Amino acid sequence: MPQYPNRQFLDFEQPIKELYEHIEENKKLAEKNAKIDYKSIIQQLEDSIVEKRKEITEHLTPWQRVQLSRHPDRPYTLKYIEKMATNFVELHGDRNVKDDKAMVGGFADLDGQTVMFIGQQKGINTKTRQLRNFGMANPEGYRKALRLMKLAEKFNKPVVTLIDTPGAFPGLEAEERGQGEAIARNIYEMMRLKVPIICVIIGEGASGGALGIGVGDKVLMMENTWYTVISPESCSSILWRSWDKKEVAAEQLRLTAKDMHGFGLVDEIVPEPIGGAHWDYDEAAKILKSYILKSLEEVKLIPSDKKLNYRTEKFGRMGFWDEVAEETEDAEA
Structure with missing residues (x-):
């Protein structure tokens, strides 16, 4: 610390x-x-x-919580794994293109049980931020994550994903290698995975970059994080042609943990040490670990033959819509 x-x-x-x-x-x-x-x-x-x-x-205002989620001293995925688990064995590569350093994962011992951890990793200084691409994964990162999920399913081990990304990498080369398809494939496959999946937003949860590893039986969100389709700055630039309205955008996007829990998009809010997770890594990891273990026990109670239906129904209930009755031929006449 x-x-x-x-x-x-x-x-x-x-x-x-x-x-x-x-x-x-x-x-x-x-x-x-x-x-x-x-x-x-x-x-x-x-x-x-x-x-x-x-x-x-x-x-704290919504914009201040966004700032806290990006705090340079805030713990990232590898720090949480280090503090929560033991015997972590990192696995590399998507077996197709290369090893994406923005996405990390591997088996670890979590309180006596083997768990597959997967998450985005940001750098702690200029050199490692460039190496990790600021936590923005390429298609091979999401394909690596899917490979590890399938490996966990093969050995019947639960999956825990730690989400912290400003978004999937939007570069031309990423689009050429199928960024959208890779994220869509992950969403589809995670819905069908036969082992328990716990997803936790530990920092920034932006758009498809978060959804690519964000489908699970339980979705948790740490207190000072955000989760939405677009960052406040980008939203402000689209609506007002300037970043000056980012505070207003953060308020209107309803992106805080409290808002997401109210909408039913996350199951639980994980409290943080006083002032934020960056003040006490050990305490932050201890709290998060207790919530993950509790969620794993709850998910294990769901019969395996009902788990996939439960997950599908859970995400199917999200959102609001109205159905309009079809007009009959007589009414059209």
Whole structure:
């Protein structure tokens, strides 16, 4: 977990940064003057940081939650796997084109049971962000994910997907290699997979990039994440020809975990440590692990011969529509 001054702060986290600066100042004073006890002052400031984190979290706007989901200190897929599971064996390649570094996956031991973890991985610095393509998978990434799902099905092991992507890669080469087909194939195959599937949105859940590994028996969403068809910036640029309305777009898109749960698009909201998952990796992983284990136990209670129908009905209920009665020939006449 990065410590101040290496920690990065968002604009609405500046009051917390100021408290950290006061702590650093008092630590320097304590080194210069050992006769004065600064411990109580520092402890008070640390308590104030916790209170300020709680205060900020309770009044977040949708746009601020989008910012938190993209926080550079936020844990990504591999960090969650490291903290939640043991004996992780990463598997590579789609057996067709290449190994997409934006999509990771492999078997791991989760509290005594073998699970196939699959998820998008963003980089933690400039070099790894380029290597991971900022978490935007190419078609071979989704084909690798499907290969791993089929492998899990072969050995009768549950699948857990961790979703965190600004979208599938929109480059020309990705479209030439069948980006749309790869995502559509994954959606189709995940509906038919015979093993339990738990999907978790741990960061950004954008459009088809998220749906490509987002079909499951249980869909969970962490508290400070978003899930929608388009990013607020892109929505703003389409509707208002500018990114200046991104805050309004975030509000109107109803993209927060609370909104998604209200619409019935996700099953549960996973709480995060006070202030967000980036403040405490261990606690964030501990909470998420408990929800995943609980969901796996619930899904295992569904008879195998009914699991596919349950999954199909679950996603079939999503959305709102009206049916218009067909006009008869007499009415047309």
